[in-house]
Each structure stands twice: as structure tokens, then as C-alpha cells.
Amino acid sequence: MQDRTTNRMLYSLKVTGAQTAAALAERLDITAVAVRQMLGRLHEAGLVEYEDSRESVGRPKRFWHLTEAGNAQFPDNHAGLTRDLIASISAVFGESGLDQLISHREQATLNQYQLALEPIETLEAKVEQLAAIRSAEGYMATSTRNAEGKLVLVENHCPICVAAKACQKLCRSELEVFQAALGPDVEVTRFEHILKGARRCAYTIAARPKQSDQLAMKL
Incomplete structure (x- = not known):
């Protein structure tokens, strides 16, 4: 169901853990708008979830992570x-x-x-x-x-x-x-x-x- 960039995003979340959309955009070298669109699709598919965290003064940051279904996208050796x-x-x-x-x-x-x-x-x-x-x-x-x-x-x-x-x-x-x-x-x-x-x-x-x-x- 995913294209190459979306698969790279899932891989990045798997290897690095929870990340913001901005961090994913920088890591994948694509625009933040494109990242948010992909995260929205993955969220609708139940593959990613998010948590809002207030780390300092200002708006809370949204951190995205894989769900159990997202982790299941990776092989589990039969x-x-x-x-x-x-x-x-x-x-x-x-x-x-x-x-x-x-x-x-x-x-x-x-x-x-x-x-x-x-x-x-x-x-x-x-x-x-x-x-x-x-x-x-x-x-x-x-x-x-x-x-x-x-x-x-x-x-x-x-x-x-x-x-x-x-x-x-x-x-x-x-x-x-x-x-x-x-x-x-x-x-x-x-x-x-x-x-x-x-x-x-x-x-x-x-x-x-x-x-x-x-x-x-x-x-």
C-alpha cells in the first residue's frame, strides 16, 4: 500500500522512535507539508499514532510513533x-x-x-x-x-x-x-x-x- 517515501518514513520511526513531523521532513529531505499528509494517511490506516508533549514554553510538540499494526509491517520470520x-x-x-x-x-x-x-x-x-x-x-x-x-x-x-x-x-x-x-x-x-x-x-x-x-x- 505504501510508496517508497512512506516506507522510508515507517523505517525511520522504527529505527529512531517517536519524532515530530519537522524532524521527519529533515531526515527524509522532503517538505513538512508532504510529511504531514503522509502521516495523516498512515494515521487513518492505523499504522501511526501521536502524543503531544510540552517540552518548554509555547505550543506542545506532536511526536509520531508506530502502532502495533505499524510495527507489524516489518517481517516477523513466519x-x-x-x-x-x-x-x-x-x-x-x-x-x-x-x-x-x-x-x-x-x-x-x-x-x-x-x-x-x-x-x-x-x-x-x-x-x-x-x-x-x-x-x-x-x-x-x-x-x-x-x-x-x-x-x-x-x-x-x-x-x-x-x-x-x-x-x-x-x-x-x-x-x-x-x-x-x-x-x-x-x-x-x-x-x-x-x-x-x-x-x-x-x-x-x-x-x-x-x-x-x-x-x-x-x-
């Missing part, structure tokens, strides 16, 4: 079939059988990530490569540093979201895979989680303090 398969495995083989399946997937994914990350020397480069791998898998992932200088891995989309809602062990598994792939000297912490209502999943990644450093801090 979500219905996956959800039904999870239910069937649990029914036929029980929770232990499902745990074995998740463990098998976890190990296969870990092997793939370790093979890709092993030749890379710095932690920052490893996180960049991990983001590239996850993007290729459909997670729209990026790597950056926050205001404190910590490495951050952000996943703007979850292509297995429906399956993960049906089996939250899949999300636990992914966090454990990141930790294992980056090694015991690295700590991975998830601070935003789509399944808990966040727009995205986001992780801080930092080197663990060495024992000598910890002793020095205590002295």
Missing part, C-alpha cells in the same frame, strides 16, 4: 508458524523437550557468532561485527557508545517477537549467547526490552574489571 511449532513441541515433548530445542538453537547460534568474532581483537570491533550479524538476521541492529562511553548494542526490530512472546526462554537464550560469544571478560546487560514494552532491545557491553583492578579499588 511468526504464526513458529508460534504453532513451539506450542506443538511443548505439547508433544513437554517443557524438557522444548528446553532441549532451545539449547540446540542456542549452541548453533553461539558457534556461528564465536567463529565470526574470534579473529577480531578489540571489544568495540567485536560489538560492531555482532551488530552486523544481527542486522543480517533482521534485527536492525546498531552499535554505538552512550554518554558514559560504554558500548551499546541496539536492536530496533525483533523478527522473532511473536515466537518470543509465546516462549520467553528464547529471549533469555539470546542474552546468554551474547554473553558467551563475547567471553567471560565481558559483561552484557539488557536495559531495554521489547517484550517489556520498550520500543527496542538494548544492551550495554563492558569489559569486566580485572581482579588486580578490583583489589586496587579496595585499597
Whole structure:
């Protein structure tokens, strides 16, 4: 139903989160009038919603964001079939059988990530490569540093979201895979989680303090 520019707008809202019409116009390099017209059509279609926020003196700003239907425009890797398969495995083989399946997937994914990350020397480069791998898998992932200088891995989309809602062990598994792939000297912490209502999943990644450093801090 959408043309290329409208799809770019949906993608921008997906990756960047809530934005004003003016910000979208600047990002997409089109007029604010055209943006408002497209937002109006998308709003009528139930793909976007808005909230008015008064940030300072003056008129409130209108921030547009994707609705659940808008998020559904992005692929979810045969979500219905996956959800039904999870239910069937649990029914036929029980929770232990499902745990074995998740463990098998976890190990296969870990092997793939370790093979890709092993030749890379710095932690920052490893996180960049991990983001590239996850993007290729459909997670729209990026790597950056926050205001404190910590490495951050952000996943703007979850292509297995429906399956993960049906089996939250899949999300636990992914966090454990990141930790294992980056090694015991690295700590991975998830601070935003789509399944808990966040727009995205986001992780801080930092080197663990060495024992000598910890002793020095205590002295």
C-alpha cells in the first residue's frame, strides 16, 4: 500500500522512535507539508499514532510513533508458524523437550557468532561485527557508545517477537549467547526490552574489571 517515501518514513520511526513531523521532513529531505499528509494517511490506516508533549514554553510538540499494526509491517520470520511449532513441541515433548530445542538453537547460534568474532581483537570491533550479524538476521541492529562511553548494542526490530512472546526462554537464550560469544571478560546487560514494552532491545557491553583492578579499588 505504501510508496517508497512512506516506507522510508515507517523505517525511520522504527529505527529512531517517536519524532515530530519537522524532524521527519529533515531526515527524509522532503517538505513538512508532504510529511504531514503522509502521516495523516498512515494515521487513518492505523499504522501511526501521536502524543503531544510540552517540552518548554509555547505550543506542545506532536511526536509520531508506530502502532502495533505499524510495527507489524516489518517481517516477523513466519511468526504464526513458529508460534504453532513451539506450542506443538511443548505439547508433544513437554517443557524438557522444548528446553532441549532451545539449547540446540542456542549452541548453533553461539558457534556461528564465536567463529565470526574470534579473529577480531578489540571489544568495540567485536560489538560492531555482532551488530552486523544481527542486522543480517533482521534485527536492525546498531552499535554505538552512550554518554558514559560504554558500548551499546541496539536492536530496533525483533523478527522473532511473536515466537518470543509465546516462549520467553528464547529471549533469555539470546542474552546468554551474547554473553558467551563475547567471553567471560565481558559483561552484557539488557536495559531495554521489547517484550517489556520498550520500543527496542538494548544492551550495554563492558569489559569486566580485572581482579588486580578490583583489589586496587579496595585499597
